[in-house]
Amino acid sequence: MPRSAPNILVCGTPGTGKTTLCQQVAEATGLKHINIGDLVKAQSLHSGWDDEFECLVIDEDKVCDALEDMMGEGGCIVDYHGCDFFPERWFDLVVVLQTDNSVLWERLEKRAYSQKKIQENVQCEIMHVIVEEATDSYREEIVHVLQSTTPEDMERNVEQLAAWCRTWRPSS
Ligand code: DAT
Numbered sequence: 001m002p003r004s005a006p007n008i009l010v011c012g013t014p015g016t017g018k019t020t021l022c023q024q025v026a027e028a029t030g031l032k033h034i035n036i037g038d039l040v041k042a043q044s045l046h047s048g049w050d051d052e053f054e055c056l057v058i059d060e061d062k063v064c065d066a067l068e069d070m071m072g073e074g075g076c077i078v079d080y081h082g083c084d085f086f087p088e089r090w091f092d093l094v095v096v097l098q099t100d101n102s103v104l105w106e107r108l109e110k111r112a113y114s115q116k117k118i119q120e121n122v123q124c125e126i127m128h129v130i131v132e133e134a135t136d137s138y139r140e141e142i143v144h145v146l147q148s149t150t151p152e153d154m155e156r157n158v159e160q161l162a163a164w165c166r167t168w169r170p171s172s
Contacts, residue, residue: 002170003074005031007090008161011083011134012097013125015107017148021097021157022079028162029077034070036063036080054117060085081130084137093164094138096131097148097157 008031010018019035026033036058040046045063046056064086070076071090078086083094099107101122108118124130134143146160147153 001072003072003092004170005073005075006092006165006168007071007074008077008093008095008165009083009086009091010077010079010095010097011081012095012130012148013099013104013121014081015104015111015121016097016099016125017154017157018079018081018097020154021095021148021161022077024154024158025077025161025165028158029165031075031077031165032070034067034076034078036078039063039066053120054114082133083130084133086137088138091138092142092168093161094134094143095157095161096134096143096145098128098131098145099125099147100149101126103149 008025010022012018022033022035025031040056040058040063043062043066045066046058048057049055050057067076067078067086067090071078071087078091083096104125105118105122108121113121131145146157148157
């Protein structure tokens with residue numbers, strides 16, 4: 001069954017603006033915003049805390065099982081930093097957000113992350129880790145890398161995604 005509305009995945013290093021973008025696109029288009037971090041906490045889809053990386057160890061199979069029906073219906077905008085464990089068939093568009101390194105550093109400092117966690121995340125951004133993950137996991141033509149450093153970038157990205165949704169048609 002083809003989806004009646006598109007599914008979008010928004011990924012990128014923490015702090016690049018995924019949640020802000022997804023909220024605004026959801027408001028503009030009616031897509032359902034699915035924040036994977038919130039879902040994992042709400043439904044305990046994890047196996048505990050990773051002391052080294054200072055984050056929950058998510059249970060990827062359980063997350064995929066929890067999402068399968070919604071994704072099959074379509075009309076979801078999914079918000080998660082990584083992207084390599086979702087089924088490729090779920091998404092019509094994959095957006096990777098990127099932020100200037102010094103701006104990203106400041107955003108993460110405001111989150112009260114440890115210096116180590118900030119360094120690891122900014123290093124991840126410098127090395128384009130998520131861009132590589134997305135291009136390794138999805139067809140090149142559906143992966144779009146968007147800058148998310150300034151409020152103007154955010155506004156433009158919201159408009160672009162909303163415009164893309166308006167013109168999307170189900171494939172036969
Ligand atoms: P993420 O969901 O990727 O972790 P977020 O949406 O929570 O990121 O944004 C982190 C902070 O940065 C938040 O205070 C909003 C701000 N921000 C994000 N993208 C921005 C942009 N393009 N311009 C200005 N501020 C931005």
